[in-house]
Amino acid sequence: MEQRELVIVGAGPAGMTAAIYGRRAGLDVLLLERGLTGGQVNLTEEIENWPGAPRVSGADLGNAFRDHALSLEAEIRVAEVKKVELRGEVKAIVTDKGEVEAEAVILAMGAVYRSLGCVGEEERVGRGVSYCAVCDGPLYEGEEIAVVGGGNSAVEEAVYLTGFASKVYLVHRRDEFRADRAAVSRALSNPKIVPVWDSVVEKIDGDGVVEKILIKNVKTGKLSSLPVTGVFIFVGQAPANGAFKDLVKATEEGWVLTDENMETSVEGIFAAGDARFKRLRQIVTAAADGAAAAMGASAYIKEQLHLRSALLEPESVTAFFYSGADADQARLTDEAEKIAREKGRDLLIIDGYKNARMTRKLGVSPPSVIELRKGAVVRATPVASAADVAKTLG
Numbered sequence: 001m002e003q004r005e006l007v008i009v010g011a012g013p014a015g016m017t018a019a020i021y022g023r024r025a026g027l028d029v030l031l032l033e034r035g036l037t038g039g040q041v042n043l044t045e046e047i048e049n050w051p052g053a054p055r056v057s058g059a060d061l062g063n064a065f066r067d068h069a070l071s072l073e074a075e076i077r078v079a080e081v082k083k084v085e086l087r088g089e090v091k092a093i094v095t096d097k098g099e100v101e102a103e104a105v106i107l108a109m110g111a112v113y114r115s116l117g118c119v120g121e122e123e124r125v126g127r128g129v130s131y132c133a134v135c136d137g138p139l140y141e142g143e144e145i146a147v148v149g150g151g152n153s154a155v156e157e158a159v160y161l162t163g164f165a166s167k168v169y170l171v172h173r174r175d176e177f178r179a180d181r182a183a184v185s186r187a188l189s190n191p192k193i194v195p196v197w198d199s200v201v202e203k204i205d206g207d208g209v210v211e212k213i214l215i216k217n218v219k220t221g222k223l224s225s226l227p228v229t230g231v232f233i234f235v236g237q238a239p240a241n242g243a244f245k246d247l248v249k250a251t252e253e254g255w256v257l258t259d260e261n262m263e264t265s266v267e268g269i270f271a272a273g274d275a276r277f278k279r280l281r282q283i284v285t286a287a288a289d290g291a292a293a294a295m296g297a298s299a300y301i302k303e304q305l306h307l308r309s310a311l312l313e314p315e316s317v318t319a320f321f322y323s324g325a326d327a328d329q330a331r332l333t334d335e336a337e338k339i340a341r342e343k344g345r346d347l348l349i350i351d352g353y354k355n356a357r358m359t360r361k362l363g364v365s366p367p368s369v370i371e372l373r374k375g376a377v378v379r380a381t382p383v384a385s386a387a388d389v390a391k392t393l394g
């Protein structure tokens, strides 16, 4: 089977930044993308918040990310990942074009915005229809716009958009918002916000761009029109993680949980970008996550390779396993090293906390001195003091 060091799922800003950092760290990188490279960036006409480029088209930025990754010889392959499986130490990535094994995987498959599905919406995305207030709000300075939805995102983003727009219609299909009380009271006390209750959007209309929306009152059936130049839709966002649902820990909604190094609940599997549980889903945060995930993956891979060659491959090894999370054990390592030096013994020092997987695999409970022959433990001696270490090393 094809074997790679780092496989990245998804070539959006997160995945492509991870590929750039991964290649610069010297890793062999394969980036798998089921569609166009660029991800959601392709849905954005113009981006105004990518640092250093006051105005750049989504397509140009996506292409620049891709060209940068390719210039560093990352491989980008068109393939849809169906699932990732753990096979012992190895991660197997099952795609519609075959299977690949990897030392580490970065999940960067992004998110999808739920659309209304009404007439005129799809063809006006980026031309007045938006799913992102931070991205597009400044384009509506002094204009009248509509926000659709009744949850926290809709209500909070409506308030945010009053910083630009002269009037914000907040269109909701029920007669009260689902958002929390504080957010609702902030919105309803804002003179620029006009709630439009019990209403759904039937049609988004205009000559190429948005000029008005047609709304229907669900109680009376009455149709009316609102003259707006922008429609912000917040009826939900979902992670595109169908293929990884049961692999790593995630929130109830499916957002992947990671630590600050972007590592998931499974060692060697990282997540970056919109697929993660986080507050701000933007290009710049996706790129930052991608960089952190690649550096985390690089450290993990190098550590695994080092451990394998230092611990499992030699004829015979003596190692001191300690837990780096325990100050007393960390102090004992200095003494263990000194004793080994005095006795002329080679002693490998392994942080069992950082290398939990290997520690579990060998059945070691730190602090212990372990003797291995060709990767198999032949003696494991628990040690609590320098005297114990000295006695064990003979």
Ligand SMILES: Cc1cc2nc3c(=O)[nH]c(=O)nc-3n(C[C@H](O)[C@H](O)[C@H](O)COP(=O)(O)OP(=O)(O)OC[C@H]3O[C@@H](n4cnc5c(N)ncnc54)[C@H](O)[C@@H]3O)c2cc1C
Pocket: 009, 010, 011, 012, 013, 014, 015, 032, 033, 034, 035, 036, 037, 038, 039, 040, 041, 043, 044, 046, 047, 048, 049, 050, 079, 080, 081, 082, 108, 109, 110, 111, 113, 125, 126, 130, 131, 132, 134, 135, 136, 240, 243, 272, 273, 274, 275, 281, 282, 283, 284, 286
């Ligand atoms: C209309 C719109 C406008 C926006 N405007 C801005 C803006 O102005 N500024 C800003 O900062 N942010 C903006 N955003 C948000 C920004 O685009 C996202 O935060 C960013 O693209 C997230 O990057 P990502 O790499 O995490 O995910 P994505 O961009 O979603 O990329 C994920 C990639 O993974 C691929 N993928 C998913 N599943 C699989 C699988 N199973 N196998 C293989 N490939 C897979 C997808 O095809 C996709 O290419 C906007 C978003 C939208 C929708």
